[in-house]
Amino acid sequence: MSIVSVRGLTKKYPSFELKNVSFDVAEGRITGFIGRNGAGKTTTIKAMLNLIHPDGGEVDYFGKPLAGNETEIKQRLGYSTGTVNWYPRKKLRDLVDTIRRFYGTWDEVAYRKYLEMFGLDEQKTPLELSEGMKVKVNLLLALSHRAEVLILDEPTSGLDPFSRNELLDLFTELKKEGVAVFFSTHIISDIEKCADTIVYISKGEIVAALPKEEFAVRYSREGESLEDTMLRMERGERNE
Amino acid sequence: MSDILRKEIKLSASPLAFLFIAFGLMFFVPGYPILCGVFFVTLGLFHSFQAAREANDIVFSALLPVAKSSVVKGKYLFVCFIEGCALLLMAVVTALRMTALKDAPVYRTNVMMNANLFALGAALFLFGLFNLIFVGGFFKTAYKLGKPFVTYIIAAFLMIIVFEALHHIPGLEAVNAFGTEHLGLQLALLAGGAVLFALMTWLSYRTACKNFEKIDL
Numbered sequence: 001m002s003i004v005s006v007r008g009l010t011k012k013y014p015s016f017e018l019k020n021v022s023f024d025v026a027e028g029r030i031t032g033f034i035g036r037n038g039a040g041k042t043t044t045i046k047a048m049l050n051l052i053h054p055d056g057g058e059v060d061y062f063g064k065p066l067a068g069n070e071t072e073i074k075q076r077l078g079y080s081t082g083t084v085n086w087y088p089r090k091k092l093r094d095l096v097d098t099i100r101r102f103y104g105t106w107d108e109v110a111y112r113k114y115l116e117m118f119g120l121d122e123q124k125t126p127l128e129l130s131e132g133m134k135v136k137v138n139l140l141l142a143l144s145h146r147a148e149v150l151i152l153d154e155p156t157s158g159l160d161p162f163s164r165n166e167l168l169d170l171f172t173e174l175k176k177e178g179v180a181v182f183f184s185t186h187i188i189s190d191i192e193k194c195a196d197t198i199v200y201i202s203k204g205e206i207v208a209a210l211p212k213e214e215f216a217v218r219y220s221r222e223g224e225s226l227e228d229t230m231l232r233m234e235r236g237e238r239n240e
Numbered sequence: 241m242s243d244i245l246r247k248e249i250k251l252s253a254s255p256l257a258f259l260f261i262a263f264g265l266m267f268f269v270p271g272y273p274i275l276c277g278v279f280f281v282t283l284g285l286f287h288s289f290q291a292a293r294e295a296n297d298i299v300f301s302a303l304l305p306v307a308k309s310s311v312v313k314g315k316y317l318f319v320c321f322i323e324g325c326a327l328l329l330m331a332v333v334t335a336l337r338m339t340a341l342k343d344a345p346v347y348r349t350n351v352m353m354n355a356n357l358f359a360l361g362a363a364l365f366l367f368g369l370f371n372l373i374f375v376g377g378f379f380k381t382a383y384k385l386g387k388p389f390v391t392y393i394i395a396a397f398l399m400i401i402v403f404e405a406l407h408h409i410p411g412l413e414a415v416n417a418f419g420t421e422h423l424g425l426q427l428a429l430l431a432g433g434a435v436l437f438a439l440m441t442w443l444s445y446r447t448a449c450k451n452f453e454k455i456d457l
Contacts, residue, residue, distance in 0.1 A: 051302055052456035074305035086300035087251060098251055101243045102304050 009057035023209035032195030033184040040204040041184040078142030079151040084134040093122040103145035111144035131158035152183040188227040244314035252292040260284025264329030267355040278366040281326040342419035357426035361433025368440035379448035
């Protein structure tokens with residue numbers, strides 16, 4: 001069942017255009033949003049979170065449009081747009097103390113659990129954290145209020161291979177609990193490891209939005225890995 | 241207290257915004273344009289906006305589970321909160337100058353504007369001007385602070401000159417009333433200032449919400 005529906009998103013910039021982007025995110029599944037740098041992943045995610053104003057199209061969550069239901073919908077979402085680039089000199093404890101008040105479903109037990117799992121220190125400021133740890137702060141916040149959908153922009157970027165693996169395993173655990181995970185990445189092995197569905201964007205256009213197996217059947221040549229398929233498709237060689 | 245106002249006070253506010261409330265005490269100073277106190281209060285607010293911008297506060301706020309319009313609301317609530325505190329301080333000083341200090345020679349011989357109900361109305365008008373020009377101007381981009389602040393400074397100082405000059409115009413001496421003289425007029429001028437403050441703030445807030453909705457963060 002579709003829990004997030006993106007329909008016909010368009011956004012025009014002087015040097016880039018998001019063209020009629022449409023796809024669905026299914027309940028209890030992991031959807032990998034893949035594309036090279038500058039393909040439109042972050043623009044799409046920002047439009048999905050109402051951080052940018054699209055020229056056209058709409059985004060529905062739980063069957064309701066984001067426009068007009070933003071507060072209610074955002075309570076049920078966990079999201080991060082890359083790294084923590086705000087309040088660099090405030091202690092994590094103070095930031096969390098403010099943020100938790102906005103969520104009626106804030107789960108202190110889950111917060112403590114993930115704080116320990118990610119090895120984060122509440123007394124530190126974002127300025128004192130590495131890029132990888134900043135990504136973990138965003139994830140910590142997203143996971144601490146029993147979100148039904150996680151929308152994460154490049155959560156694995158900047159993480160060491162061990163942390164990346166832990167994170168992808170965590171996605172699989174969350175999926176078992178019924179959480180839908182939508183994450184963007186340019187690392188194809190992330191998709192291979194845990195995604196059920198692939199949404200592939202190139203030059204602002206959705207090339208494919210299919211279950212992983214179906215994607216392979218439709219686009220991969222015999223004996224070709226997902227990585228090789230995508231590299232070939234990026235070169236413009238498609239076999240449909 | 242609303243969560244968004246709490247966030248503004250706890251995270252976004254510069255300590256100067258609170259410290260500069262004390263400039264409300266300038267209503268005690270004779271021989272000086274007391275409405276400059278209003279300007280200094282808004283200078284503290286400007287510093288708060290500047291510090292919040294450097295901390296990427298707008299993106300932080302927009303990522304909270306609130307509508308984009310609530311981000312705007314938070315800023316206006318905070319600004320009005322600081323202005324309200326400063327106005328309260330000015331009102332206490334004005335009350336003292338209208339009662340216990342009304343015959344003090346240092347104030348009776350003061351060529352500058354007297355601290356009375358009209359002065360409080362004028363302070364409200366200047367706060368409204370700040371909300372209209374600076375806060376509203378900031379939300380056109382949610383980034384640029386310089387142009388709206390300079391525009392506000394010019395408008396505010398022109399109005400301070402006008403307010404200071406009024407009681408020197410023959411026939412308008414009543415605006416500089418001491419104690420409870422011309423109380424009806426004084427109350428009407430205070431009410432006028434309050435109405436204009438409310439109108440300018442509301443208009444600015446409405447426009448800011450519309451503008452901010454269209455901004456790409």
